[in-house]
Amino acid sequence: MRLVIDLDETLVNSVPTLAAAANVVLGELGRAPMSAEDYVAHVGWGMRAQIKGVLEATGGVPGGDVGPYLRRMIEVYAADPLGETRPYPGARAALELLVERGHALAVCTQKPEAQAREILERLDLVPPITGLTGAGTLDVLKPDPAMLHHAAGQLPGEAPVVMIGDSTVDAQTAQNAGVPFLLFAPAGRAKSADVPAQGRFAAWSELPDLVARLEAQAA
Known part of the structure; x- marks a missing residue:
């Protein structure tokens, strides 16, 4: 087969590594980090859906445009995609x-x-x-x-x-x-x-x- x-x-x-990248974005917005246990619910539909879901769960998407936060998460994640994975x-x-x-x-x-x-x-x-x-x-x-x-x-x-x-x-x-x-x-x-x-x-x-x-x- x-x-x-x-x-x-x-x-x-990979949730600990993905959550760590998203938490950098949250930290830059002055928001509390999300635990890996909570982050796992956002995995499956791609990184755009992940950061959108995380932002919505922690107070909303500033300005309604997820693009800048997606780019920032990708930048952080790309620096070390293995991390704790x-x-x-x-x-x-x-x-x-x-x-x-x-x-x-x-x-x-x-x-x-x-x-x-x-x-x-x-x-x-x-x-x-x-x-x-x-x-x-x-x-x-x-x-x-x-x-x-x-x-x-x-x-x-x-x-x-x-x-x-x-x-x-x-x-x-x-x-x-x-x-x-x-x-x-x-x-x-x-x-x-x-x-x-x-x-x-x-x-x-x-x-x-x-x-x-x-x-x-x-x-």
């Missing part, structure tokens, strides 16, 4: 096992492609990941299925495609592309409760067998 994986809050825990426990071992079983891996993310590539490379995840589509690769973002198709198109062969993610936008992307969706839903993540999926896994160690079951069902 060709497995297309979301990055933030699926493959890696780390793979979820067991992720690398699961990826390596999936490759051993003949699957190919790509990432499809709302994060700018250059920053996503830097994170993957600095975390030594390239390989096993060999494809990447991010913000700026195309002129659209998820849930436009073109994002998923582009990521899968970088992988060899014509094997069936599966989307793996953590959010409604990932599920919508898979649905729009007509492919199965597997949901990363670790314990305690409230936003996962109502996300439709063909399968769920709470830990990365569960994913290889979940993919095997999906593959068997499709045979």
Whole structure:
């Protein structure tokens, strides 16, 4: 199978790094910082949606234009996109096992492609990941299925495609592309409760067998 994986809050825990960048913007506005626990609710639709949501949650968007605050957040974040970002426990071992079983891996993310590539490379995840589509690769973002198709198109062969993610936008992307969706839903993540999926896994160690079951069902 060709497995297309979301990055933030699926493959890696990037919320502390993203929240730190947003908190610089909040600090410059004289506002209190937002905790990583609260910030996670804003992840999934891209950085513009993140900073817009954060500003709205802390007093509103000054002047009604999110543009200057988005540019400032991007500037801060781009200085060190890795920061405290780390793979979820067991992720690398699961990826390596999936490759051993003949699957190919790509990432499809709302994060700018250059920053996503830097994170993957600095975390030594390239390989096993060999494809990447991010913000700026195309002129659209998820849930436009073109994002998923582009990521899968970088992988060899014509094997069936599966989307793996953590959010409604990932599920919508898979649905729009007509492919199965597997949901990363670790314990305690409230936003996962109502996300439709063909399968769920709470830990990365569960994913290889979940993919095997999906593959068997499709045979």
